[in-house]
Amino acid sequence: MPHGPGDVLDLIRHGRAQTRGDVVRMTGLSRMTISQRLADLLASGMIVEGGTTEATGGRRRRSLAFNNSQSRALVAAVDTTHTRIAVTDLAGAVIADDEIEAPVHDGPSSVLDRIAACMAAVLERSGTQPSDLCGSGISLPGPVDPATGRPSQPPILPGWDGYPVIEHLQAGLSGVPVLVANDADAAALGEHAAGYAGTTSLCLVKVSTGIGTGIVINGQSYTGVDGGAGDIGHVRVSSRQDALCQCGGRGCLAAVASGRAVARELTALGVSAAAGHDVGALLRAGNADAARLTQQAGRRIGEVMATVVCLLNPEVVLIGGDLASAPLLSGIREALYRLSLPRATRHMTLQLGSLGEDATVAGLTRLVVDHEFSAEAVNRKLRS
Ligand SMILES: [Zn+2]
Known part of the structure; x- marks a missing residue:
């Protein structure tokens, strides 16, 4: 298995590797290759070296961690009568949020317009530009087709079946990637x-x-x-x-x-x-x-x-x-x-x-981070 920078990031992000030594042990790569991978990840801001050091056998080691403040996520948790919108750091901590009344039976176009307006307000209030976002996630109280991100015959979302939720929201977000999930899954x-x-x-x-x-x-x-x-x-x-x-x-x-x-x-x-x-x-x-x-x-x-x-x-x-x-x-x-x-x-x-009720918000952030910082996505980003 090739160990690109994305694969190294994966080990760090999931807490399996906390030091350079851990990365060496877990990948079998040479120290020189690992130094290069970590330098790439540090230069891109995806990881940070911990300020704290730990002493092991007389040697001091700097800890490595995923950088949860390198960008932000914008999420919307839709329920049948209300929607909660939040800007979070990449660990899912809420930076700013708001809740609006938006009954889903008003139909997707009207509800998503109201969500988009609230998203813009929450972004502004938190001092976040669309370019600061690594992605956006929205949850719906119904099944979502994993291939298209569209609602899939949702029993309690009349008029939402097959609606292009991603395209609707992306229009106002300067092309930021949007993911859609079922609310219980999130x-x-x-x-x-x-x-x-x-x-x-x-x-x-x-x-x-x-x-x-x-x-x-x-x-x-x-x-x-x-x-x-x-x-x-x-x-x-x-x-x-x-x-x-x-x-x-x-x-x-x-x-x-x-x-x-x-x-x-x-x-x-x-x-x-x-x-x-x-x-x-x-x-x-x-x-x-x-x-x-x-x-x-x-x-x-x-x-x-x-x-x-x-x-x-x-x-x-x-x-x-x-x-x-x-x-x-x-x-x-x-x-x-x-x-x-x-x-x-x-x-x-x-x-x-x-x-x-923070569970859905935290889960949507997690979904966005898993998608944008998967090993494949990061290898692609850092190679180009
Ligand atoms: Zn039924």
């Missing part, structure tokens, strides 16, 4: 990067207005051939064949256990709620009906998750989204452990995600 990547980097298999169940699962295997998002992997919201659950879902089907999990379903049940009780966002606010305010109905939704989600867990035998299962809360976790836990074989859950950690 949140799973964000949590993985922040707290579970050593974990080989992680799932994040996002329960907001809809329900979706992001899967990270060996540090990579697993999206499936059409971007539909983990879209568990439209699995039929036998107990409620009559419940009509937004996808047009009947008896879907999302029809009985999503934030939208809980909001409808709350409204019937006289508590006003329209979407996952509202249910989340009621849960935080300690509303007892919201807590009881969310726990009940959790039991139904846990029934479907038992199949997911048997299929993947994951090390970590996290719960995220607007409804992520103690009642949701307890409902999922109850059904999941009751219905799974002990072997499938023996070494599994099930808990709430630790980043909350």
Whole structure:
């Protein structure tokens, strides 16, 4: 395998090599070649030598690290009623952000125009020029075709199927690369990067207005051939064949256990709620009906998750989204452990995600960085 500068950067960026000595050991390249590679990476600003030195066997070594402030990322996390927009450093730390109301049922053209306007404002407020960006990422609450970056028959995004999201946003960003991801996939990547980097298999169940699962295997998002992997919201659950879902089907999990379903049940009780966002606010305010109905939704989600867990035998299962809360976790836990074989859950950690709504933002940054600083991309950049 050729060890170009991009391959050396990959070792440093993933924390596998922290000194020149590590790079020598891991690549088998000569010290002279490695000096050249590191000089190229240092000159391009992609890595920095640490100010701190460590003494090993009497020799002082300077540590090497990926330069998280060499450029910035611009990300947008779209949910059914709101979109959060942020400028981040390359580690995913938020430099400036804003949230706008933009119901997805207004259609992609209008929603993306509003997002583009907010992006421009957040860029300006953070003193960021489009030329300071290494890339941009946007997440959608629906499946995204991995080949084209376009929404792929999204059940809760009416009018978005096949829409050219990348082209729409790129027009206002001076050609900065734009990536599109499913929101649960992005949140799973964000949590993985922040707290579970050593974990080989992680799932994040996002329960907001809809329900979706992001899967990270060996540090990579697993999206499936059409971007539909983990879209568990439209699995039929036998107990409620009559419940009509937004996808047009009947008896879907999302029809009985999503934030939208809980909001409808709350409204019937006289508590006003329209979407996952509202249910989340009621849960935080300690509303007892919201807590009881969310726990009940959790039991139904846990029934479907038992199949997911048997299929993947994951090390970590996290719960995220607007409804992520103690009642949701307890409902999922109850059904999941009751219905799974002990072997499938023996070494599994099930808990709430630790980043909350920052998970999607961190995951989108990670996606942009993985794309722009992959070994191949960096070898191409530094060769030209
Ligand atoms: Zn459905």
